[in-house]
Amino acid sequence: MLQSPPAIPGMREDEIDTPALVIDLDAFEFNLDRMAALLAPTGVKLRAHAKTHKSPVIARLQMARGAIGQCVQKVAEAEILAWGGIPDILVSNQVVGAQKLARLCALARIAKVAVCVDHPLQVAAIEAAAEDAGIRMTVLVEIDVGAARCGVTPGPEAVALAQRIAGSKHLIFGGLQAYQGSAQHKRTVAERRTLIDVAVDASRRTVEQLRQQGLDCPIVGGAGTGTFQIESASGIYTEMQAGSYVFMDADYARNFEEGGAPVSTFRHSLFVLSTVMSAPVPSIAVLDAGHKAVAVDSGLPTVWQRPDIRYVGASDEHGKLEVGSETSAPKLGEKLRLVPGHCDPTVDRFDWYVGVRNGRVECLWPVAARGGFA
C-alpha cells in the first residue's frame, strides 16, 4: 500500500518524519533555470528524463521552462506522465511484450508517444500493436554509440531498420536514439569528450546515410547530465535527455569540470533526511536510512555540510556513521541530510517528495511512477 506522507505543509524541516525524500526547492529551481539557460543559445531542445523524478509535477515545471517533452524508460512511467497531462513522451528504450505494447499504443490517443527499437522483430510487434489499437506510433532507431548495451550498429544496419519502420503502415520513423550512458560519469572532461566525439561521429554518419536513402531524421536524441554540453554543441543532436540535473547526487559530484575543478553547474537539491536512531557510545551513531532507503549502487551517500561525519556502512534499515571527533558526534534524535550516491534509484524507493524552502515544508508531491517497471 501507499505510505502516508512524512510531513504536512507548514511544518519545520526538523519536524519531518524520517527517512524522507526532501527537495531543497531553491536549489531545485536553480537547476531547472540553469539547464534552460544553458540550452537556450544552442537551439537544442530539452526532453528531460523522467526516470529520474517519476513525477508529472516536475515534468510540468521542466516544460514550463522550455522542455519540449519527457523521456521515460518504461511504459508504466509513460502512463503516469500521460495520465498527468504531459503531451509528448519518448520511451527511450525497447519495449518487448504484447501487454506492454498494447498499453503503450493506448496512450497514443491522449499524448504524442514514441518508442525505440534495435531489432526488426520489435518493429513487427509494434506495427501489429499499432494496427490493433488503430493508431500510428512514432519509432526511433537506437544506435549503439559506444556503451555496448542496447542499439544496432550505426550506419547501414540502422538505415535498414529505419527503412523497415518507414515502410510499416502504422509506424512513423522518428529519428535516432544515440545515448552514451557510459560517458556520463567519466571524471574528466577530456575522457567524456573522447567518448562523446565517437557518439557524435556515429550519429552524424548515420544521419547522412539516412538522407542518402531519402529518410529525414527529425530527432537525434541522447546525452545526460554529465555530457549534454558536448552533445548540444555538436550540431547533430537535436534533443537532450538529461535527467539527474534536477537533483544531482554524490556520484555526479565526483565529476570534474574543465581545468579540474569539481562540477558546479548544478546544485544538490535532493536529500534523504534521516534521524540518528542509535548512539550507544560516543564513537558510533546509526541513522534510520539504510540501503532500502538510499541507493548504494553508485556508492554510499554523503552527509550534507558535515565534512566531520562519514556514512561508512549501509544495511537494510541502518546507516552507520563514522564521526571525526567526539565533540562533533551527532546526538540521538538529531536529523541529518544525506546526499544520495545515485538520485534515480533513491527516488524510486519513496512514495513522497517533501519540498522544503527556508526551513519549512512547502509542498508534498507523489513519486507517482515509483515502481513502474513494466
Add this chain to the structure above:
Amino acid sequence: MLQSPPAIPGMREDEIDTPALVIDLDAFEFNLDRMAALLAPTGVKLRAHAKTHKSPVIARLQMARGAIGQCVQKVAEAEILAWGGIPDILVSNQVVGAQKLARLCALARIAKVAVCVDHPLQVAAIEAAAEDAGIRMTVLVEIDVGAARCGVTPGPEAVALAQRIAGSKHLIFGGLQAYQGSAQHKRTVAERRTLIDVAVDASRRTVEQLRQQGLDCPIVGGAGTGTFQIESASGIYTEMQAGSYVFMDADYARNFEEGGAPVSTFRHSLFVLSTVMSAPVPSIAVLDAGHKAVAVDSGLPTVWQRPDIRYVGASDEHGKLEVGSETSAPKLGEKLRLVPGHCDPTVDRFDWYVGVRNGRVECLWPVAARGGFA
C-alpha cells in the same frame, strides 16, 4: 501510486508481465516446513523477520507452522502486520521520534507490541508515549554482541538499562535483543560459529547478571538464516529471528555448510522474472530488470538454472547478460528467472508477489509494507 499486478491467477508463468517478483510456491512451502521441523526439537521459538517479506499473508503462513510472532525493523511495518491481524510483533530495532512512538503505542491496542532500546533517552521517550497513549509497552534491551552497530555493551550497562525499563510505570522489561548480523554471511560454519559463540557468551552473562538483580529475562532474541542452528542449540536464546530462509538469495547461497558443501537447508523460492528486451547482436542480451528492480547491494543476481548465462552489469532499468556461447544465447522476448543477490531489498522494490506452482500463477499477494521506512 500502486502499480497494477503483473499477472492474474491462472496465467502461465511465461504470460506474466515483467519484471515481476515471483514466488515458487513449492520451494517456499518447503522452506516454511523445513524451518518449523528444524526448530521443533530445540524448543526454541520462531519469531520470523517480516523485514524480508513485508506481508501479513506470509506472516500468517509462518505462524500456522508454529511461529509465535513476527519481527519488524520499522513502525510502518508493524502497522501493516497489526492491521493485517498479526497478534504479536517485536520491533527489533530502536524507534526514535515522537510521531513514530505515538504510532507504535496506538498499535498496542490491537496487538502485543514490543520494541528495543539502547539508550536511557529512548526509555524516557517510550515511557512518555506509552503514558500519553494510556497503554503499557514491552521493551527489550539491545546488546551489541559483536556487530558494533546498535546495542549497549553486554553486562552491567545492559542491566542498568533493564532496571530503568522495569522501573518505568508504563513499561515492561521484555528481555534482550542479541542479533549478530555480521555473522550471517561468513562463508564457513567455523567462522559463523566463532562469532556466534561470542554472542552466546555475552547473552548468557547478561541474563545471569539480570537474574542477580532480580530481573527475569523472558526473551533472548536474535539469529538469522545463516546462524540460527547455532543460537537455537545454545540453551540461552529463546526466539529465532530468521527472515531470509523463506526465500533465500544468491548471497546466502554462497555460504557453506559443515564439511564445505554449499548450503542446501533451504531452497531458492524468490525470483525476479525478466524479459530479454534487446539482443542486437548474438553476443549481447539485455534484460528488462536493472538495479531498480533487483537489489545489488550484496552482489549481482544470478540466472536461474542457466549456468551458461551470467548477469554481468546492472543499470537503472537494464540488466546486461554475458552469454557463454552463441548457441545458448537467450532470444529477444525470452523470459528468465533471476535469483536476487539480496532478497529483502529486492522485495521492497515491488508492489506485488506472483505465486507460481506447476507453471501457473496461483496467487497474487501485495508487498503490503513496501516502502515502510517510518
